[in-house]
Amino acid sequence: MTTEFDLLQQLRSIATDPAARGLLDDAAVLGDLVLTHDTIAEGVHYLPDDPPASVGWKLAAVNLSDIAAKGAVPAAALLSLTLRGDGEWEQAFLDGLAAACESYGLPLIGGDTIALPAGAPRVLGLTVVGRSDGRVPARSGGQPGDALWLAGTIGDSAAGLQLLGADPRSTGVLVDTYRRPVPLLAAGRALATGASAMMDVSDGLLLDCARLAGASGCGADLDLDALPLSSAFVAERGAGRAARLFAATGGDDYALLAALPAGLDPFTLSLPADARLTRIGTLAPGSGLALHDSGGAVPLPERLGHEHRTS
Amino acid sequence: MTTEFDLLQQLRSIATDPAARGLLDDAAVLGDLVLTHDTIAEGVHYLPDDPPASVGWKLAAVNLSDIAAKGAVPAAALLSLTLRGDGEWEQAFLDGLAAACESYGLPLIGGDTIALPAGAPRVLGLTVVGRSDGRVPARSGGQPGDALWLAGTIGDSAAGLQLLGADPRSTGVLVDTYRRPVPLLAAGRALATGASAMMDVSDGLLLDCARLAGASGCGADLDLDALPLSSAFVAERGAGRAARLFAATGGDDYALLAALPAGLDPFTLSLPADARLTRIGTLAPGSGLALHDSGGAVPLPERLGHEHRTS
Structure with missing residues (x-):
């Protein structure tokens, strides 16, 4: 076998x-x-x-x-x-x-x-x-103390897919995001000039964040309350802990996750005007993922994302 | 439809x-x-x-x-x-x-x-x-009067496939050539320095030759008797007109077909020592493929090769 x-x-x-x-x-x-x-x-x-x-x-x-x-x-x-x-x-x-x-x-x-x-x-x-005419950040270049930033929002696509599962004729912003994701090319170019590590979020933020941290030989600490949600997502599923865990594990987001040196303000980079950039956590010494929100530590869900890809 | x-x-x-x-x-x-x-x-x-x-x-x-x-x-x-x-x-x-x-x-x-x-x-x-650090010949660069040269042999793979069709346990040189073709990288590099047009023969020599000639806005005249056959092929199928037409339409050869300016002797190029290079015909003004052998004009077979690829 x-x-x-x-x-x-x-x-x-x-x-x-x-x-x-x-x-x-x-x-x-x-x-x-x-x-x-x-x-x-x-x-x-x-x-x-x-x-x-x-x-x-x-x-x-x-x-x-x-x-x-x-x-x-x-x-x-x-x-x-x-x-x-x-x-x-x-x-x-x-x-x-x-x-x-x-x-x-x-x-x-x-x-x-x-x-x-x-x-x-x-x-x-x-x-x-x-x-590329400049730096090509790997997943593995992160350092303890780097700030974790997310370009884009998470959860929309997974919410859209659930709507389609309930009714294949569903329409709307969330279904559109599932079907026609937008690659964040301009944000990626801007972030690449300063990022110590970067990857796109395709299989679920928690899983991909664990991968970036693992490849960098670090742990990561994420603030669930900070995760950027779209208004369409919040209208459909709310913004409570369960909704945020759904968004953080749903996948198909095509957001960008970047580790930036602590002293670097990403808003000094040449980001596109419509970029939505959010600080969501920090790389930490050690290994493994830690989650918290305003209520304190949040247990990791059993499934961090979709483990379907082998390369 | x-x-x-x-x-x-x-x-x-x-x-x-x-x-x-x-x-x-x-x-x-x-x-x-x-x-x-x-x-x-x-x-x-x-x-x-x-x-x-x-x-x-x-x-x-x-x-x-x-x-x-x-x-x-x-x-x-x-x-x-x-x-x-x-x-x-x-x-x-x-x-x-x-x-x-x-x-x-x-x-x-x-x-x-x-x-x-x-x-x-x-x-x-x-x-x-x-x-490439030099010329990259297209299929379309041939000129009337260019000599057509073939690197490699044709027919082996098609003969091997027929052997396997008759008995899936068949072995031997022809079956090996069908299963493990050898890309002619060194010959290609040498020929590219002088070729006005070049392509690999994958779908049948006659079909691919018609494609090169057509892309170059030429016709082509091929000498069936000149087509290079391996000794294994000849031992299996002979070297008569029917065997040669089978070889010229069988496909899966991965030989190289090159149009060289009439004055260029390909043996002055840096060919690998084991290259088998054969002059098989000439690009002609006009369009279409003409075949001949020692007996005179040979009617084109109905099927020139495998039309299975769309790009």
Whole structure:
């Protein structure tokens, strides 16, 4: 029996080049290039009745979020497209992908299109290449005492997905955020100039924060009350401890988590005017995650996020 | 009804960046980078009972062949891996992929691993990035009067596949060539310094030759008797007209087809000692493919190769 963990160990034993960053980062870094690839499968990463244009948008956006987390500028994409049935789904998927490419200046320059056997779930992949003209913060550069900052809000997407689970015809801001996340490219570029560590929040803030702290050889202390929630999220689920724990573990946020040296005021960086930047905690000596709110220490939930990715 | 052709037209309307080369080349060219991606699906591009290590080798080799055809040096790869069942297949697949990466100096630096629903066919993708320090010949640069040269032999892989179709336990050189093709990286680098056009032969020599000639706005005249066949191929299928047409349309060859200016002797280039280089024809004014052998004109077969790829 080979487990997913065994496979990841095997991949790490192959990917020994420094550019791979031990397969522990959002992206590979080859000179001034930042490279990432995400693959999604029907029924695993998206729902068969999700609008295909939104699936195309999201595939581009999640890859761009990895590029954003390294402070890079989108340079090129290669698409792996499967074709099944009459192609109408794929046509709408491409419309959504093209819209995201146009919105974020990402040229599609190649890829492959293959036919699938009837009934096989679609599998869609995108490689995105970015370019950096400066620092490319790793997950592992954090130091005890660094402040943890979050760009963006959390919980919207997970709340949107729950609404869709209750009623597939649900609409609104939260559903939109689940279907069409926005990669924080400009915020990422600004934060990268000062961050000692950075990553995007895709699998749940608590899990991703534990990963950043772990990679940096630190612990982390988070203030649950400080977590930035959107007004749409608060209107739907409130802002109490349960809602905040839901938001902190829901995933699919594509917010950016940055560790900044204690003396650095991020508002001195060239952040975009609409950036929502919030201090949510601190890296600490030692290891492990600690949570608190105004009521004192908060026990960690059993599940910190989605452990579905192996690289 | 959206056809595969419609989808390709849509992809071309999105991929307008010059780096995409109109999706008409083996690879995209971004500055000094050459980028390619191939995706393969179980039951479509390989047989479910093919040894998984050979599937991993072949996925790397076919991508490297695209890099070879542009005269570039392998720089990095990103793998899209699906995990189904107990992972033993994937473990052996990775062994084969790692062997090819090691053989050709291709560092694996990232990618994604996803779970698949039970019963779904595996879909495996690889993005390969190469670097060129010189000319990157397109398919479209050929001129009437250019000589057509082929590096490598043709037909071995198709003959091997037929042997496996008759008996899945077949072994031997032809089966090996089908399962573990060798990318002609050194020959590609040498030819790229002088070629006006170049591509790898993956879908059948006649089809790929028609593509190179068409992209160059030329016709092509090929000498069937000149086509290079291996001794293993000749031992299995003979060297008559039918065998040669089978070899010229079989595909999966990963030979290199280069158009060289008439005055250029390719043996003055820095070819590797074991390169097998054969003059097979000439680019001609006009359009279309013409075949001849010692008996005179040879009618074109109905099928020139495998039309399975859309980009």
